[in-house]
Amino acid sequence: MSDTRAGELDATEREKRKNLKESRTTALGPLLQQPVFGSVSRSLFKRDRMSYAMHMIHLLQPGLFGEVTTALPLAVPPEQLE
Numbered sequence: 001m002s003d004t005r006a007g008e009l010d011a012t013e014r015e016k017r018k019n020l021k022e023s024r025t026t027a028l029g030p031l032l033q034q035p036v037f038g039s040v041s042r043s044l045f046k047r048d049r050m051s052y053a054m055h056m057i058h059l060l061q062p063g064l065f066g067e068v069t070t071a072l073p074l075a076v077p078p079e080q081l082e
Contacts, residue, residue: 033060 037056041049058065 037053041052044052
């Protein structure tokens with residue numbers, strides 16, 4: 001019976017540690033974003049920094065952007081030119 005109890009404690013202890021790791025990772029993520037962004041953007045050409053910033057924001061905060069449509073018209077129909 002003590003083996004069963006020990007197994008249950010080990011399972012709850014593992015769950016607590018897992019939750020602690022996840023909460024710590026969630027808490028430290030935003031603290032790491034600014035230094036990483038600064039380091040990477042300094043290594044880019046100035047003309048590429050804005051593209052990198054938009055790419056990073058889009059990956060980290062996709063809710064800030066509307067629905068993404070990848071289909072672009074290749075030509076404008078003549079009716080729309082008038």
